[in-house]
Each structure stands twice: as structure tokens, then as C-alpha cells.
Amino acid sequence: MLSRTADCLYWMARYTERAENTARMLDVNHQTSLLPQPAEFLEQSWKKLLTISKLEDTFLSQYELVNRENVLDFMIYETSNPSSIVSCLYAARENARVIRGKITSEAWETQNTTWLELQRILEARHQADPSRLLEWVKHRCHLFRGVLYGTMLKNEAFYFINVGTLLERADNTARILETKYEDQASLKVLDVDEGAGGKFFDFYHWAALLRSVSAFEIYRQIYSDQVTPKQVAKLLIFNKQMPRSLVCCVNELIPLISEVKNQQSKEIERLLGKLKASLDYSDIDEVFLQGLEEFIEGFLERINHIADEFSSAYLIPLATN
């Protein structure tokens, strides 16, 4: 397969996944912002959302206030923001258009229809209900992936798509966990009432985080217990069956890389194997001992290093002379 084609497939998948996860993050913030809570905390949680995507400066150059309306506007519609949903969907569709011949026509039409429907949504953006819109984004991304699974040959193209999806997903799950966990930590300080009210709010907060990665019901099913921060982290990092957990993403990447093996893929296999081993031989207590934030920073660094190696092994044209 052409390196450029692989590049487009990979980025099409990454942008689709990113659009979905941005929608998930916005949705959970939107939902929790409706809960009763101190105003400064509310602002804090919207600000946090910008920091994890490293977008605070771009945002502040365009808006004065960090509030729900502005952040939603910036993260959904703003085309100067490369991580906004509109930008991601546009980039996903542009990449798909270049290689439309390499995905099935059903897959291309799904991607294209998403874009066309988005045009209509944009025309009436001021009446759009954010929750419904975010729901729609998630739904379209699910649909696209489903169509790919249901119609594509299980060949190189399919593997490159999956690699893109999993790398992006691992990155995004880690970021979601990081922000929300910090929110929670800062909340503990703010929360003067340690009584039933505090607990109650706690519950909604963690429940919202779980919902943002479609894990609330999974949590209940697995632990059938109270929602605690430690168990939430454990589920999102270590659970092998939970499709968006870090371990699950890494485990699924390993066989994919061996499917697309070439002369330059040894280093990626080594890095992935190392990452898998370090997750396999660790547990949640060790993570908390090290500090969750530090652990996640470390994970992000490693997964993004793997993504870079992947790009140079496959996507940037191989030896030309």
C-alpha cells in the first residue's frame, strides 16, 4: 500500500476518534455543569478542558470569559481550533476523500453524509441543543466504525485504520482521566461540607466521568459497588475487557503491528511490548503510590512516542534511494 494512503487512513481514523472523544468530554462537562456547585469550580472545570488539549491560549485570544457557552462554541464549531469537532470531522472527511477508493463505498458515503448533515447543523447552529449535537457526533462516529467493521476487507487498510483509532483512543482516555481526576482532587479542597451532600455530588461527578467513556454500566456490572475514584481509575487503566481502557488499547495494538510488519517496525514492537509489560506488572496501588498524574503523563509520553515511531516507519515514505 502507498505510504500516503496509509497516512490518510490512519489520520481519518484518528480524527474520527478525536471528534468522538471531544464530544464525550464536552458532554460530560456539560452534564456536570448542570449540577449545583460553586461558580469558581464551574469555571475551573471548563478551563481544565482547554488545558488538557493545550488550547487555553488560542481560546483566550478569541474569548473573554471561560464559561459554558464560549467553551462549547470554541470546542464544537471554531474552525481555527484544530481540535474542535467541526475541524476534526472536516479533517476526517478530507482524508477519507483522498483515499475514497481504499475504503468501501458504504464507508465513504457514511463519512460524506456526516459532513453534509453537519453543514445543515452549522446553518442553524444557534438553535442547536449541545447535548443532542454531541450525541449525534458520537452516533455518527459509531456508525462509521461499524460500517468499516461490517464492510471492509480485513487487510492492511483495515489495520492502519485500527492503529489510528487505538492510538487516539488511548491518548484520549488518559487525558479524560487526568482532567477529571484533578477536578476531583481540587473539589475535595473546596468542598467544606463533608456530609451526605458532598458524597452525593461526588457520586454524580464520577458517574459522569464513567458515562463519558461509556463505562458507567460496565462499572456497575464489574464492581456492583459504590463508585470510588480508585476503582474508576483501575477500570479505565487496567481492565482488559473494557474497550476504552489503556490496557485494552495497548493489547489490541500489538497484533495489529505484527500484521503490518515491515523492515522498520521492530522498534515499535519493542516499545509496545515494553509498555504492555509495564502495565501487566503494575496495579492500581502502585499507580497511586507514584501519583496518578505522573503515571498518566508518563503513559501519554510513551504512547505518543509510539505514534511518532509508527509515522516514521510507515507513513513517511520509506527509503527513496
Next chain:
Amino acid sequence: MKLPFDEMLDAAGKARPHYQIFHDWLRQQSDSLMGLKRAEADLIFRRVGITFAVYGDDLGSERTIPFDQVPRIFTAKEWGQLEAGLRQRVKALNCFIYDVYHDEDIIKAGIVPAEQIYNNAQYRPEMRNVSVPRDIYAQIAGIDIVRAGEGEFYVLEDNLRVPSGVSYMVEDRKMMMRLFPDLFQKYRIAPVEHYPDLLLECLKSVRPDNVKKANVVVLTPGMYNSAYFEHSYLAQQMGVELVEGKDLFVKNEQVFMRTTQGPERVDVIYRRVDDDFLDPLAFRSDSTLGVAGLLSAHRAGNVTLANAIGTGIADDKSIYPYVPEMIEFYLGEKPILNNVPTFQCRKTEDLAYTLANLEKLVVKLTHGAGGYGMLVGPASTKAEIEEFRKHLIAHPDKYIAQPTLALSTCPTFVESGVAPRHIDLRPFVLSGKTIKMVPGGLTRVALKEGSLVVNSSQGGGTKDTWVLEE
């Protein structure tokens, strides 16, 4: 003024025999139903992404080419005459290109003046004495045909460089079958959807001599090219790679593509990039669309380019007037298809005639394409004619002039209902081991009332083209 020939209706307003069934069918369809079908067609074209990019607009603005639901129908007999003429013409044109780059017999015989070849910007001295497989230069030809009357066809121009539009021929057929399946039970219509198979067979048959199993690719300028959909469509339908210049490189006069598994040899390139942009080492050095060293690989016979470099010498409008003589010279046959009588403004007496009759003539740039830089005398204002006159006097050798033909019309859906609009036809001729064609071609329609310009860049639409089986 005499009305132009209408494809569906005769002079008395009655349906011609081969249109009778369609005519009766059309009368039974309500306006609202046809309106719905029209909207459905546009929706499907958009969803499927059969669009072309609009230059200069931002963030993915794309347009669909208007599709008209009234087909253009040929009888088997009419098509038989056309097909024979097209095969003959393309065969002679390929002989001509070979001759121009080798023995120059046609110049020696005094048929085409030497300066018409050597001074032509489309002549590529780099191709002198270069052999190409089967001596075929224009594997893919799109010949524009117009009709002026019953059985009276003219070749308007030959397109031997990178003719486009064939994907619309196939997609228009699919659309008609989807919108009006019942019509395909009423008529026996020759299929056209196997065009990509014929194309692949043709491309494989012109692979370099020493290659057993040819690796074929389609070379596109990229997704911002207005015909990108077609490039991508043909590559997908043939099951071959769609590449851009940056995906290819040349080493030891051989062409390779950069793949995830390392370099892979390429044998046949169906290129949709103009000569000028193909190789920055040989032609325009600022081109980022081409492949450095491609010409050298082509000359060494290690890669086949379809079409070959330098075919423009045969489809230039200044060469067009000589095509009938070419046919007699190379094939010893009488031309089956007519040329439109052409005045070559580089000749003093032709220029004088043209200047005296501008309001009656169509004047075209010899190197122009896409309906740009032309004057349609009868449809122009006095001021436009006077403006054009200045250009013509300044550079007479850049222009040819032709009488304004009464292009045939075909009923077409327009805002006010169904009305006659002018049409042309672009059939595609594939030359490989043998010459192959699918019956029909792309019918283009000028949607503006009275307009003779059918190009999609100038607001033209398309129609499905039916060749009836006997």
C-alpha cells in the same frame, strides 16, 4: 430561422420512431414526480460525492454537475456509423503522432507544413525517435462530436491529452437505472458500465515489452483537481493504486512507488497530469505534481505513459484541419466523419474572411480548452466582437474560425419545464492491442437557452446516452 435538428422531435413536432416509447412515457409522468426524481438525483450525487471542486472557494465547497433526466438516444444504425468513423479517426491520429516523432512522411509529402509541427508548443522534441509499445501514443481519446442534421455528424475536436468525463458517462447510466428502472424494460440499451474493465485491459496491453505482469497506476494531480472524483473512481474500479507525483520516484530510469513495504516497481501510468507538469527536470521546473526523471524512464521504455508525452501535437486546433487528409494518407480510406470547415487565421485569405464575418463565426484559440478564450459570433454583442477583433488582429496565428453550426438539441428539464437545449457527445476510444469502445459516450448539454457552450466549467450539464440494441 430554421430550427436546429432536435434529437427527439421531428420538424412537425412528432416523436422520432426511436424516441416514441420514451416520449409516451414522459407524457405520463407528472411534473412533481420528475421534480422529486431530480432532487433525488442531486442528493445521491452529493452523498456519493460525485462532485467537482470549485476553484478559489474555501472549506470544501463542491458542486455537482447538473444531471438531466431526458436521455440522448442513438439508434444502432447511427451508432454503427459513428463508431466506424471514430475508430478510423483515432487510428489515423496515432499513426500521425508516430510519424511526427519518427519518419515525418506527412511533412515530406507536403500535407502538413513543417512549421505547423516544429513551431507548435505541443510538439515535444524530447520524444523524437522514442519508441512506445505498439506504436500507440493516445491510448485514451475523447472525440467531441456534434450533429447538425439527420445522419450529419461533425467532429468538433479531438482530445488526446487527458480527456475527462468518462466517470459521468458511467454514473449517469447508474443514476437513470436507479431513478427509472421501468425504462430499461421498455428499451434494450447497450451497457456502458464495463468501461473500467476495457480501460484496464487496454493499459495492460501497452505495458513495456519486458514486463510480464504489469503494475498499473493512475496518476492524479490531487484532490483539489476538478476531476479528482474521476481519477479516484477509475483507480478504484480498475483495482489499481491512485498515486500522486510525490508517491513516485525514478531510480536507474525505472519508476517506483513508495509503499508501506518499501519501493514497488510501476510499469504503466495512466496519467491525468498534463505534459507540462509531468517531470520538473524536463518541463516546468516549478511543478510539484510530477516525478523527477519520469521522461527519462519513459524514453528508456521502462514505463508506459498513457497517454504518451507529446500527443498534444495531434489534437491542437491548428492541426485539426489536416485530420481528413491524414486518414487518407495513412489508411488509404475516405474519412467517415466530417470535420467542421475551418479557417486558419494564420493564412491571410482565411483571416480576411474571418474578420469580415466575425458575427457569423465561432473563433477559437488553437491551444484553448474548456470553452475559454472563444467567441461565438451570433451570441455576442457588438462590443464583445470588437474586443475580440483586436486580439485576433494582434495574434492571428493563435486562432481558427468555424461557421456556427446548428448544433442539435435535445429536450431538457429547465425551470420553465421541458425545453430544447443544445448538446454534444464525447465518446471514448481506447487503443491498445485492439481498439475498444463502449457504445455511447458522455452527452453534455448547454443549460442556458440558445447557448452552444456545453463545458461543465461554463454551466453545462450531462445526460445519459443510450445506444439501442437491434
